[in-house]
Amino acid sequence: MSELKGAMIIGQSGGPSSVINASCYGAIKAGLDSDVITKVYGAANGIVGVLNDKLYIMDEEDPEELAIMKYTPSSALGSCRYKIADPDVDDTDYKRILEIFKKYDVRYFFYNGGNDSMDTCNKISKYMNKVGYECRVMGIPKTIDNDLFGTDHCPGFSSAAKYIATSMVEVYQDAHVYDKGQVTIVEIMGRHAGWLAGAAALAKVTGYGPDLIYLPEVDFKMDEFIEDVKRIWDENKNVLVAVSEGIHYADGRFVSEAETSATDGFGHAQLGGLAARLADVVKKEIAGVKVRPIELSLLQRCAEHCASQTDSDESYMAGKTAVEQAVAGVTDKMVGFKCTRDENGYTCEPLLLDLSSVANYEKKVPVEWINARGNDVSDEYIKYALPLIQGEIQMYKENSLPRFVHLKKVVAK
Numbered sequence: 162m163s164e165l166k167g168a169m170i171i172g173q174s175g176g177p178s179s180v181i182n183a184s185c186y187g188a189i190k191a192g193l194d195s196d197v198i199t200k201v202y203g204a205a206n207g208i209v210g211v212l213n214d215k216l217y218i219m220d221e222e223d224p225e226e227l228a229i230m231k232y233t234p235s236s237a238l239g240s241c242r243y244k245i246a247d248p249d250v251d252d253t254d255y256k257r258i259l260e261i262f263k264k265y266d267v268r269y270f271f272y273n274g275g276n277d278s279m280d281t282c283n284k285i286s287k288y289m290n291k292v293g294y295e296c297r298v299m300g301i302p303k304t305i306d307n308d309l310f311g312t313d314h315c316p317g318f319s320s321a322a323k324y325i326a327t328s329m330v331e332v333y334q335d336a337h338v339y340d341k342g343q344v345t346i347v348e349i350m351g352r353h354a355g356w357l358a359g360a361a362a363l364a365k366v367t368g369y370g371p372d373l374i375y376l377p378e379v380d381f382k383m384d385e386f387i388e389d390v391k392r393i394w395d396e397n398k399n400v401l402v403a404v405s406e407g408i409h410y411a412d413g414r415f416v417s418e419a420e421t422s423a424t425d426g427f428g429h430a431q432l433g434g435l436a437a438r439l440a441d442v443v444k445k446e447i448a449g450v451k452v453r454p455i456e457l458s459l460l461q462r463c464a465e466h467c468a469s470q471t472d473s474d475e476s477y478m479a480g481k482t483a484v485e486q487a488v489a490g491v492t493d494k495m496v497g498f499k500c501t502r503d504e505n506g507y508t509c510e511p512l513l514l515d516l517s518s519v520a521n522y523e524k525k526v527p528v529e530w531i532n533a534r535g536n537d538v539s540d541e542y543i544k545y546a547l548p549l550i551q552g553e554i555q556m557y558k559e560n561s562l563p564r565f566v567h568l569k570k571v572v573a574k
Contacts, residue, residue, distance in 0.1 A: 163489075164197055165197060165268050165269075165297065165488075166197045166198075166199060167197075167198070167199055167203065167266045167267060167268025167495070168198065168199050168200035168201070168202060168265050168266050168267045168268065168269070168373065169192045169198050169200070169201055169206065169268070169269035169270070169271065169487075170187050170202045170203070170204050170211065170216065170262075170265075170269070170270050170271070170307065170389065170430055171185060171192070171201075171202075171238070171269050171270075171271040171272075171273065171301075171480075171483070172203070172204035172207040172210060172211065172238065172271070172272050172273065173185060173187060173207055173236040173237075173238050173239070173240050173273045173274065173303075174207035174208065174240055174241055174242070174243075174272060174273065174274035174275075174277070174278040175240060175242065175274040175275045175277060175278050175303065175304065176240070176275070176305070176462060177179040177234065177235035177236050177240060177462055178234070178235075178303055178305050178316070178317030178320065178321065178460070178463065179317065179320035179321070179324075179463055179464060179465050179467075179472070179473075180234075180303075180316050180317050180320055180468060180472050181234075181235070181236055181273060181303045181304065181316070181317060181433045181476070181477035182230040182231065182233045182234065182235070182236065182237045182300075182566070183230070183231045183232075183259075183316070183472075183474075183476035183477045183480070183520065184273050184301050184303060184316055184476040184479050184480035185203075185217065185230060185237065185273055185301075185472045186227065186228070186230035186231050186477065187231075187476070187478065187479065187480025187481035187484075188271050188273070188301060188479065188480035188481065188483055188484050189201055189203070189219050189227065189230075189325075189334050189480075190227075190481070191480070191481045191484035192219075192269070192483055193219070193220065193289060195488055197488055198269060198484075199266070199385065200265070200266075200422050200526075200547075200558045201219040201220055201545055202216040202217065202218060202219065202222060202265065202573060203217040203219050203238040203294055204216055204217075204313040205217060205238060205396075205570075205572075206239035206240060206241045206438075207238075207239070207240055207241040207243065207257075207272070207274070207278075207331075207459065208254075208258075208281055209241040209273070210238075210239070210241075211258055211261050212254060212257050212261075213392070214256065214261055214264075215572060216261075216265065216572065217232075217238065217568070217570045217571060217572060217573070218571045218573050221505060221569060221571045222568055222569055223572075224356075224569060225408045225567075226566060226568070227266075227568075228457040229557055229564070229565065229566040230566045231468070231473060231477060232465065232468075232554055232555070232556050232557060232565075233348060233565040233566040234462075234464075234465040234476075234565070235305060235463050236469075236567055237566055240261060240274075242277075243281075244277065245278075245281055245284060245285075245382050246277070247284070248284060248287075248288050248291075250264075252288070255284075255285070255288045256412070257488075258285060258499060259288075259289070259292065259294060262289075262294065262296060262422060263294075265573065266294065268295060268296050268297065269296065269297050269298075269299075269484070269487050269488075270282075270285060270296055270297070270298045270299075271298075271299050271300075271301055271480075271483050271487070272285075272299075272300055272301065272302070272486065273300075273301040273302075273480070274299075274300075274301075274302075274303050274407065275302070275303055275304030275306065275308075275309065275315070276304065276519075276522070276523065277309065277521075278300070279300045279302070279309070279495055279516060279519045279520045279521075280520040280521050282298055282495070282516055283493075283516035283517055283519075283520040283522070284298075285298055285549065286298035286492065286493045286516060287493075290371055290481075290493075291378050294447070295469055297413070297487040297490075297491065297492035298482075298492055298493060298516075299483040299484075299486065299487050299491070299492065299493075299494055299495070299496065300494070300495035300496070300516055300519065301479050301480050301483045301495070301496055302314050302315045302316055302479060302496065302497060303315065303476075304317055304318070305317045305318050305320075305321035305350065305357060305461070305462055305477070306318070306350070306352070306354055306356060306357065307316050307354065307356035307357070307524070308353070308354040308356065308425075308523045308525065309495075309497070309519060309520035309524060309563050310402065310514075310518065310519050310523070310524050310542065311459055311495075311497050311512075311514040311518060311519055311524075312495075312497030312498050312512065312514065312519075313497070313498045313499060313500040313509070314498060314500070314549060315510075316472060316475060316476035316479055317472070317476070318356060318455075318472075318549070319361070319469040319471060319472035319475075319546075319549035319550055320356070320464070320465075320467070320468040320469045320472045320473075320550075321357055321461050321464075322356070322357065322360035322469075322549065322550055323360075323363075323365065323467055323469045323472075323550035324362075324405075324460070324464040325349055325357060325358075325360040325361055325431075325457065325467070326360050326361065326362075326363035326364045326462050326550065327364075327467055328347070328371075328457060328460075328461075328478075329347065329361045329363075329364035329369070329370065329371055329401070329403060330364045330367050330369045330374075331505060332345060332347060332361050332455065333364065333369035333370070333371075333401055334369065336401060336453070337399055338403065341398075341449040341451070342394075342397070342398035342399035342400075342449070342451075343399065343450070343452065343453055343516060344390060344394065344399075344400040344402070344440075344443050344450055344451070344452045344453070345400070345401050345402065345405070345452075345453050345455065346402045346404060346436045346439050346440055346443070346452065346453070346454050346455065347361070347371070347375065347401070347402065347403050347455045347456075347457065348405075348406055348435045348436035348454070348455065348456040348457065348458075349361065349404065349405055349406065349447065349457055349461065350405075350406055350457070350458075350461060350462075351377060351405040351406060351407050352377070352407040352563040353372055353377055353378070353405065353407055353523055353525065354378070354407075354523055354524065354525045355375075355376025355378050355405045355407075355525070355526045355531075356375050356524060356526055357461065357569070358374060358403055358404060358405035358536075359374065359376060359526055359530075359538045359542050359546070360546060361374055361403030362374055362403075362537070362538045362543055362546075363547060364572050365434065365543070366370065366543065366547065370401075371403040372393045372397075372400050372401050372402065373386075373389055373390070373393070373399040373400070373401075373403070373404075373536045373537065374402075374403045374404075374536065374537050374538055375403070375404045375408050375535065375536060376403060376405050376408070376410060376526055376531060376535075376538070377403070377405050377407040377408050377508045378409040378525050378526050378528055378531060379528065379531055380409065380410060380535070381409060381410060381416055381535070382410075382411075382535070383416070383442065384409075385534065385535070385536070386439070386442075386445050387442065387443070387459050388535075389534070389536050390402070390443055390446075390447070391446065391527070391532040392448060393526070394447060394450065398552045402439070403434055404435060404436065404439065406435050406481040416432060416435060416439070417434055417435040422509070434456075435456075436454030436455060436456050437456075439454070440452040440453070441456040446511040449469060463555070465556060465563060465565075466556065466563065468554045469549060469550045469551060469552055469554075470551070470552025470553055470554050471509075471548070471549055471550070471551045471552050472549065472550075473510055473552075474552075475497055475498060475552050478509075478511060479496045479511065480496075482496045482511040483496045484511065493515065493516050493517075494514060494515060494516060494517075495513070495514045495516055495519045496512070496513060496514075497511070497512040497513070498510070498511065498512060499512040499556070500506055501570035502544060502545070502548060507546035507548035507551075518527065523533060525540070526538070527541075529541070530542045
């Protein structure tokens with residue numbers, strides 16, 4: 162394919178993570194180092210920044226400061242939850258995007274996000290091809306939910322999993338300190354996929370894991386949950402439970418009593434309050450028991466102090482690979498991971514996936530990794546996830562506190 166000269170835009174979308182900026186930095190640096198990419202722009206708040214003509218000139222950032230992005234959590238360029246319409250129904254946004262691309266001679270577009278972001282990426286790619294505007298479009302994965310189709314795992318999941326496992330070990334210590342025990346219920350993110358809740362099982366490697374783990378891949382049975390808790394309470398006078406926020410009954414209803422009519426920009430129900438709901442049930446069923454509900458909530462997304470170096474390195478690789486492959490002529494792809502886990506250890510290499518095969522598909526925990534009772538995961542899950550949480554990042558610190566990136570954010574005119 163012929164050499165394509167022009168500018169690039171990278172945008173970030175969806176929920177933040179500990180390593181989304183590592184991917185972004187990998188892409189930005191590869192763009193700055195490229196001989197064919199003439200300018201590197203960062204979209205302010207994802208695709209919304211493109212639509213609003215608010216682009217940051219990354220060429221004007223200090224290189225040393227920019228490098229701190231690799232160990233800065235959340236989305237340094239700003240994020241959004243904006244769903245663009247099907248172009249066959251309403252092409253208003255697409256015409257505006259094309260207008261902006263032409264204004265800045267953008268020939269490379271990279272979008273860093275999860276399922277819905279890959280859908281956006283796919284739609285833009287198809288539209289540019291349809292109207293005959295040569296622009297290479299690549300998706301860079303990001304989601305702590307680990308539910309993107311086709312890739313072994315997603316950047317961001319590993320660090321969130323490490324935080325969850327670490328928190329479970331620490332909560333275990335706290336819950337077992339008194340002469341009178343308690344039931345502790347820890348609510349973990351995950352609407353339809355239980356990868357994050359499953360990560361609580363990694364705490365078992367230390368000997369301080371949860372007694373029960375519930376994932377949304379299987380129907381939740383309240384009567385069996387009560388039986389499980391009562392049985393372990395009678396045996397140990399202490400119960401530690403990890404539960405995914407998205408557990409549901411056989412009829413599809415979420416167990417969470419805090420489910421509301423509110424949704425995010427993509428129509429997903431906002432969940433919460435599950436741990437408190439289950440705590441109330443346990444209090445009624447076991448007389449006099451102390452029950453403590455804990456909702457990890459946002460803490461599990463951007464815990465940079467507990468990030469996985471493996472996750473950081475792989476995330477950087479994903480961003481770098483996306484740009485290098487686009488410059489080489491590839492388009493309409495998402496960078497995924499192909500991994501091996503065997504007697505020789507763990508290896509990970511980039512894998513290119515069609516955007517159309519990734520967008521709007523959810524990868525769930527294999528049901529064979531969940532026990533028959535539906536209250537725990539198997540060793541297969543631990544073998545899968547344990548290599549991903551390895552390594553400690555070397556955070557930048559000042560006064561023993563995190564030092565995160567400070568971008569100039571010079572806006573293009």
